Amino acid sequence: MDNTDFSKPRALKPVLGIETSCDETGVAVVRWEPEAPGRGLLAHNVYSQIKLHADYGGVVPELASRDHVRKLLPLVRRTLADAGLGLEDLGGVAYTAGPGLVGALLVGACAGRALAWGLGVPALGVHHMEGHLLAPLLEDDPPQPPFVALLVSGGHSMLVAVEAIGAYRILGDTLDDAAGEAFDKTAKMMGLPYPGGPMLAKLAEQGTPGRFHFARPMTDRPGLDFSFSGLKTQVLLAWQASDHSEQTCKDVACGFEEAIVATLIIKCRRALRAAGATRLVIAGGVSANRRLRRELAVAAEQDGFRVYFPRPAFCTDNGAMIALAGAIRLASGQHQDATVPVYPRWDLQSLPAA
Numbered sequence: 001m002d003n004t005d006f007s008k009p010r011a012l013k014p015v016l017g018i019e020t021s022c023d024e025t026g027v028a029v030v031r032w033e034p035e036a037p038g039r040g041l042l043a044h045n046v047y048s049q050i051k052l053h054a055d056y057g058g059v060v061p062e063l064a065s066r067d068h069v070r071k072l073l074p075l076v077r078r079t080l081a082d083a084g085l086g087l088e089d090l091g092g093v094a095y096t097a098g099p100g101l102v103g104a105l106l107v108g109a110c111a112g113r114a115l116a117w118g119l120g121v122p123a124l125g126v127h128h129m130e131g132h133l134l135a136p137l138l139e140d141d142p143p144q145p146p147f148v149a150l151l152v153s154g155g156h157s158m159l160v161a162v163e164a165i166g167a168y169r170i171l172g173d174t175l176d177d178a179a180g181e182a183f184d185k186t187a188k189m190m191g192l193p194y195p196g197g198p199m200l201a202k203l204a205e206q207g208t209p210g211r212f213h214f215a216r217p218m219t220d221r222p223g224l225d226f227s228f229s230g231l232k233t234q235v236l237l238a239w240q241a242s243d244h245s246e247q248t249c250k251d252v253a254c255g256f257e258e259a260i261v262a263t264l265i266i267k268c269r270r271a272l273r274a275a276g277a278t279r280l281v282i283a284g285g286v287s288a289n290r291r292l293r294r295e296l297a298v299a300a301e302q303d304g305f306r307v308y309f310p311r312p313a314f315c316t317d318n319g320a321m322i323a324l325a326g327a328i329r330l331a332s333g334q335h336q337d338a339t340v341p342v343y344p345r346w347d348l349q350s351l352p353a354a
């Protein structure tokens with residue numbers, strides 16, 4: 001083991017970020033630039049496993065792990081080349097340590113840990129949802145805490161009060177299906193191929209607003225938790241009773257998307273009031289949704305809050321958000337010893353201050 005003292009704040013050398021929590025292999029190099037984090041993004045690449053899982057209608061964990069093994073190191077090599085850097089230029093390595101599929105996480109964690117060991121630089125396991133939450137910092141005019149974050153991905157729908165980087169209080173959480181999961185499952189029910197969520201959203205864009213009206217779950221009572229599994233059943237019943245025409249498919253998709261978006265916006269408004277915040281950050285795969293982005297901009301105008309999104313490529317899983325979160329924490333002297341802990345579940349609120 002090397003005997004370098006990694007506990008002191010480090011000179012801000014570039015950090016390699018590795019994301020392998022699910023079905024995307026993401027790699028990026030980021031140097032932490034507190035004034036303008038986006039300027040510190042030196043290169044990033046994502047390899048998507050969509051084709052691999054398409055035949056099965058969903059992610060097959062074992063196949064995901066094996067494919068990360070195949071793709072990760074070539075992607076690291078390509079990303080370093082894109083950044084014009086060699087391994088010797090890295091000041092640290094960050095990898096997603098959870099939440100996610102354990103086998104898939106282990107691929108990135110082992111490779112990242114071993115690389116850091118070999119290079120004699122610190123390594124750090126990053127919380128995937130903290131990565132999503134910080135992704136909007138990579139854009140121009142980044143949000144300053146305090147803010148409220150809506151994290152909407154395939155595994156989570158969460159509202160989080162962010163006092164500072166690392167100081168997170170969960171205001172509302174998923175009770176059953178997450179928003180992205182509801183998109184994916186509804187798409188599958190309607191016979192759309194995997195990955196259904198983005199395709200359902202595309203069809204919804206061409207649908208007739210208002211032809212199908214679905215309930216906005218749990219908005220008729222106080223609280224900030226989310227439940228989307230009942231909505232999925234409502235949509236199924238409407239779809240089964242319909243003529244299954246192409247236009248009806250688009251109209252049902254539109255009604256479904258309207259219900260999800262309206263529900264998310266009602267809860268965001270409530271969360272902003274509850275936290276006394278005037279800034280809202282939206283991140284995670286569903287934050288790529290165009291209706292959500294459009295309608296939130298209108299709500300922000302009406303209520304006088306500001307809304308911040310990552311670019312679409314940084315809404316879904318990517319290495320840049322992991323490199324950024326890792327670079328911030330490594331710069332403050334945080335690091336992990338030579339173990340490789342990964343967590344299928346991991347409470348965001350248990351993270352230390354950055």
Ligand code: KG4
Nearest residue numbers: 153154155180197201285286288289316317
């Ligand atoms: O953050 P992400 O890439 O992976 C997880 O951490 O889960 O999110 C993936 C989720 C999927 O459920 C996918 O259907 C959803 O994000 N998604 C979308 C859109 N693009 C991706 N949902 C609605 N509209 C979109 N445009």
Ligand code: ZN
Nearest residue numbers: 132153316317
């Ligand atoms: Zn994600």
